[in-house]
Amino acid sequence: MTRFSAPPHPLLGRRALLRAMVAGAGIAAVPGLAACGSEGGAAATDTVSFGNNASDQVPKDAITAALKAFEGESGLKVAINTKQHEQYQEQINNYLQGKPDDVLAWFAGYRMRFFAEKGLTGDLSEVWSKVSGGYEPALKEASTATDGKQYLIPFTQYPWGVFYRKSVWQQRGYEVPKTLDELVSLSTRMKSDGLVPIAFAQKQGWPGMGTFDQLNFRINGYRFHVDLMAGKEHWQSPKVREVFDTWKRLLPLHQENALGREWQEAAQALQQGKAGMYLLGSFIAQQFKGEEEDLDFFPYPEINPEHGQDTVEAPIDGYMMARKPANPEGAKKLLEYLSAPAAQLLYTKADSGVIATSNKADTSGYNSLQKKAAQVIKEAAHITQFLDRDTDPRFASDAATNGLNAFIQNPDDLDSILKGMADQAKTIFTG
Incomplete structure (x- = not known):
């Protein structure tokens, strides 16, 4: 069972x-x-x-x-x-x-x-x-x-990306990673510096969907991602397993006990200089009132050179x-x-x-974060909306939410997790 x-x-x-x-x-x-x-x-x-x-x-x-x-x-x-x-x-x-x-x-x-x-x-x-x-x-x-x-x-x-405080990075000499290996190396360095490498929260159920999305379209590309969301690809396929295997490698670099933390609390860890990075939408600026100019971000690093960084998650x-x-x-x-x-x-x-x-709209009054957000969206070859907006809401609210949470809680139980997600996808998309 x-x-x-x-x-x-x-x-x-x-x-x-x-x-x-x-x-x-x-x-x-x-x-x-x-x-x-x-x-x-x-x-x-x-x-x-x-x-x-x-x-x-x-x-x-x-x-x-x-x-x-x-x-x-x-x-x-x-x-x-x-x-x-x-x-x-x-x-x-x-x-x-x-x-x-x-x-x-x-x-x-x-x-x-x-x-x-x-x-x-x-x-x-x-x-x-x-x-x-x-x-x-x-x-x-x-x-x-x-x-x-x-x-x-x-x-x-607004775009999703990896956010950080400029002042913290300048003080520590951190540089923006271009590849997944560079992200892991940077995270390891942050950990040795006493920081939580990647702030993370999942109490509200949806933030982890953003991590899945980034990994999936970086590894498998935009077309596979949207087809998976539409029920045209299989959740037990090797491509999906690779996404979760990659995420499993990254989990130890994430803030612990994510299932009991709301996104605002994780953002505060970044705001207070306790965490080095946070993958989230640019609405994170809500937690940086008066400090927005110290907030910056970069698109999720390349994993598969075939797809590079061509896709940006930018919900409307x-x-x-x-x-x-x-x-x-x-x-x-x-x-x-x-x-x-x-x-x-x-x-x-x-x-x-x-x-x-x-x-x-006259964008001359945008702050530096908004100007960068507009640039990143404009330069993207592909735009996605977000997992719970790009798929059937019945799948998002049940199979995806519970499946991702189950993985975060016990990543070694991946076989049963993917089977559960695949079974529910079959019922919803072909039933």
């Missing part, structure tokens, strides 16, 4: 971590994610309800600032309904089938298409006919479902519309506003861990 036959450990599984709801801060805050929308019902035409997953203080303040500006420009009111980030994702399916808010936060790519194709979100093609000139074709593609219609307005984007966050919004005209007006560079730059000024998606 594999570990997949039993309920996961309380520390395992992102979707088991249900937290108390966080009331929306700022404009007309409304408690309870499912309480705001009124599908097909009467509603005040001067109010737009807004479902928000930005529960951490920095992004919450940033979106509040953008929405306050919209209120001032439009004369409409915005009722913000904020919920803890992981809980929002856990309950999104029921939320969309109930009484969702008029406009709601979500992600581009597979996860957007999944709900669009189920008829649970509103067609935004009319809005896109007005705003498409502000987006590159790849962003429109990431917002388009299989029916050729658009269902998401991209708002911000944006906003969808309810299938039957209570205030459809107000919802479309808000979404059109969110596509504009002014709105996105208001946000990126307050949250320096992300960049605007509009190609008309």
Whole structure:
């Protein structure tokens, strides 16, 4: 019997971590994610309800600032309904089938298409006919479902990379590693210097997915990675095993007891100079307020020369519309506003861990971290969204989350872990 036959450990599984709801801060805050929308019902035409997953203080303040500006420009009111980030994702399916808010936060790519194709979100093609000139074709593609219609307005984007403090590296004479062997050598040196080489956290269930992604597309390439996410490759294949074998080699260089630590705590280890590196998205800047200029990153080092560093993980966050919004005209007006560079730059000024998606945004006000983020994304040959955005959410929330956590807890149990993931993938993708 594999570990997949039993309920996961309380520390395992992102979707088991249900937290108390966080009331929306700022404009007309409304408690309870499912309480705001009124599908097909009467509603005040001067109010737009807004479902928000930005529960951490920095992004919450940033979106509040953008929405306050919209209120001032439009004369409409915005009722913000904020919920803890992981809980929002856990309950999104029921939320969309109930009484969702008029406009709601979500992600581009597979996860957007999944709900669009189920008829649970509103067609935004009319809005896109007005705003498409502000987006590159790849962003429109990431917002388009299989029916050729658009269902998401991209708002911000951020790359994943290996982050470090410039001052710590300058003091110790560390240099950016170009290959996996150089990364291991640097990590070994950091360990001898009394640092945790690689900060790591997995209590929330998703950060380890980023490590898997980096290793998989560095070893096996972009095409294999996206095909694996789509259920077209096998989780028990030698290529997937090589990913985990490589990760097993790196695990001793990671911060211990990751299953009991949230990403913010791991970021603090980097911020305090106790850890030398941290693989994460550039939203890590939230933990470096006032110190962003001391934060830098590099794309994950090359492992297989055939693929080099050609792929970058750069998730796109944006906003969808309810299938039957209570205030459809107000919802479309808000979404059109969110596509504009002014709105996105208001946000990126307050949250320096992300960049605007509009190609008309004036980036001269970006800090050095944002400028580098924009450059890394622009130079990438391939862009991925993130494991739990690039695959079926049923696979991400169960097989992937529990499988990766099981591996981190006991990497020697790889055979049963991969069998469990493969069995669940077969059920989900071919059942």
